Amino acid sequence: MAINKAMRAALKALSYPDLDVKKTYKMERQVVSLTSKRLVKSPFYKTWDHRVTCGDHEVPVRIFSLPDGLLHPVLLFFHGGGWVTGNIDSYDKVCTDMARLTNHVVVSVDYRLAPEHRFPAGLEDCYAVTREIFLDGALLGTRPEEITLIGDSAGGNLAAAVSLLARDRGEFLPARQILIYPATYNDHSENSPFPSVRENGADYLLTSKRVNDFMELYRNTEEDLQSPYFAPLLAQDFSRQPRTLIITAEYCPLRDEGEAYGLKLLEAGNAVEVHRIRDALHGFLSLPPRFAQVKHTYDIINRFLDEVTPDEILPPVEQT
Template sequence: MKTQLKAAVIRSAVKAGTRLRWLGKTAKHIVVQKSDIETGHGRIRLRIYQPPGEGPFPVVVYYHGGGWVIGDLVVYDPLCRDLCDHSNCIVVAVDYRLAPEHPFPAAPEDCLAALKWTYEHISLYGGQPNAIAVAGDSAGGNLAAVTALQARQCLPGVVKGQVLIYPVTDHYEPGTPSYEENAKGPVLTRKLMVWFWDTYLKGSPLLDAGQTRHPRATPLIRDDLDNLPPTLLLTAERDPLRDDGASYAERLQRHDNQVQYSLYAGACHGFVGLQGPKPDHNKAMGEISMWLGKLFAA
């Protein structure tokens, strides 16, 4: 009960803060449609952002951040509008189930189901089913990476690329230099990241007592990182997760995958989307859009 109350308080605060930072600055001309889909574990909501024009358009399936505990379609509406506007791609935002109400592996189950639905139905919205990338930030970057790995097996060839924005790729122990340097933030602290991980994994039907790593939770530990789609991976210098992202980029490259890695000097966790349309956010939107353009033109 205490964990649920803490989650509710943080969810409310993040929603209010993000709305304030984007007030009057969102891309209102983007058409947004809503859908509920069946996942096999219940229904989840999607928002489908459509750029102006005839199409058909490439597609980005976006998984929001928030430590698998917070974040939703409302919080990430400004970011998804902005990504759609800059990239000229349809963006499918996924409202996957959150912990503590739904511990691991509920989130990756929903994320894979949303990808499958997108592949099967996006042509009805003007999208190209043969031009789909997955993307996400923080815990959403974790879910994008895990979804790409799952899809390699059960939806081969569907994911053409992955955009991972300061992704979580391993459990918080042992601590990396970036966890030590940025233990007290700004924005994301080590203490908060520990709480996110503990909340996400507690009560998981897939984990034994004391187990903290799993192939669908901690992709950095996997040995089977070959034959993955091209990757754009962004990290922030002042972020506990900086080394998670850098290590995953290095491992992907070691497995002969195509990787573009960018470290945003001086930037903090959440600079993409959650802090409003500031210079680093705009720079990242430009880099992501250019990378997607090249990906889908290939």
């Protein structure tokens, strides 16, 4: 459905440009927790919880497996929420749909949140879970080449950062990653080099101010802003990265930086697909699968997952 004048007016009213996330994030977490309660579980999947040791603490994960009892490839999922809100409960429905629609086991990571746990705490949690799943094949009965990293928004940032970190630490290397409207840059002010920050940064629910506030809560020091593990687009080396699918939304302030990251990966010789979803807003993956943008996105994801050994690198951006 195209965004008409009435919808634009409604979106503008809901965007709350003056809302200060730094003062409201605890309340937002409570709202997320209250609205993510599910009284009826879907019959299309079963779940079990697991914990992964990371330093002096354990990282909770929730595993969504299909009811047929067979082994399936794995989607390792990092949720969005600006590194500050969101949890495995709030993404329960998304992961349920993801498992069913992709015929994959989905592993959702409940990484630590900022500002109580600032960068790189959440990233290290995601890395620890990824490392265990890659190096312990008995856990899910899967091989490393059957594991795909996937994340939306801040989770897309974390997936990209885990891939860079995995290459740099040399312990394992993901074969595929799916980044859905990812945050890849460090500046979402008027000084940003990306037009989508200005074009879509005020009236489409996720505002550029909100992104800046999230990043201020996430970073630990000023130096973090220059780290490629904080802002992957700032990496000096984009080589030896996974085969990558990037999906952006037409009316998202993060659109251009996500597509720019795809171009950087492409120029470094990696296999990359970038798709811009028409008439889509940031966060659209959380909508029910009957929505056209969600259905189309899963069509793209499934084609990407089915292409095990691609023999060509696709053009930088395809608007669909």
